[in-house]
Amino acid sequence: MKLGEIVHTTPEGLRERRYLQVKDHIVERIAQLRPGASIPAERDLAVVCSTSRTTVRKAVTELVAEGRLVRRQGSGTYVAEPKLAWPLMVSGFTEHAVSEGLKARTSFLSAERMSAGPELAERLGIRPGGSVLSIELLRFVNDASMALECIHVSARRYPGLAAAVAKTGSLYEVLRDKYGVSVAHAVETIETAPAAPREAALLGTEVGSPMLLVSQHSHTAEGEPVEWVRTWYRGDRYSFVAHISRPPAPVTAGAQVSNTR
Structure with missing residues (x-):
């Protein structure tokens, strides 16, 4: 100027x-x-x-x-209450909350069987039309509703899963202790979405308020699909934290490697 x-x-x-x-x-x-x-x-x-x-x-x-x-x-x-920093890692909700010194509680909302469409069948490694168990859980931290979780698993692979989860509230604990299955790695996708009326009512927020919608596809160490989960988190209560590192620089063609003793 x-x-x-x-x-x-x-x-x-x-x-x-x-x-x-x-x-x-x-x-x-x-x-x-x-x-x-x-x-x-x-x-x-x-x-x-x-x-x-x-x-x-x-x-x-x-x-x-x-x-x-x-x-x-x-x-x-x-x-507002301070946001909880929630690390992105392969860990059950209850397990992680307890490790952070938080009071965790789960409300079992529903369980139903459904037929797998082509996309869900591929994610769970079953045939289209196969039986899928869908479990809905409302997660609480320190007595505040924090997340609404909808879990999809193969009903044939995990008979009796719904009753066991309803009793313990911990999916990963049941998978490990009852079926000998441990989740080793997962792919997560995080999106933002406005709260629909049902999600808003269950999570104690306003319709249209910002939510974090996390989709998780989990596998065993052998690569077998375990679950496909969609979870609604309150955007005003959660922030996700990821520990990332820079990959090693690639070795270019013709580069000489020194052998120093």
Whole structure:
């Protein structure tokens, strides 16, 4: 910008700058409050910030999506609990929660048999039309609903699995102790999706709130498919952590290898 040059700010730019100022103001308030504390109503924040309720609502909605605030229908908006950092690793939900010193609990929702379509049959290593057992579990950490898990396995390979999981709440424990099967590796896909009415009701959040949808395809060390799982996690309560490393640099053609003693 040249000396003396006049910069003209568009109305859109002014609104964006005002919105960011309002968001910063709310973030400062959050930093002074404990998790679970309520923040002022949107109309009161609009007065304090000398702006419209529309601008305040936009800032609050974004902070809810980021997991810093949580809305409760008919109650108000509150400072969210800190997110749990959940590492990406081959481990059962209960097993991992306990290893982190967290209190884990599972609610067994349902179990039903279904016929495998071509895609599910391929994932589970069975013929199309084969019998699949679908188990739905609601996972809790420290008494807060955290994840809704839908597990698909071959019904023929694991007879009696539903009753055993309903008793223990731990799928991997049952697979290991009852069937001698251990999951060695898995491929996970993570997507974002808005909460549908049923998921929102079970996980105690609003319809349309951001969710993390994790699909996991697990295998034994020998490569045998074990499960295909779809899990809904509350986006305001979870963050996933992966430990990654840079692969070794490839050796280029013609490169000389020194033999130093």
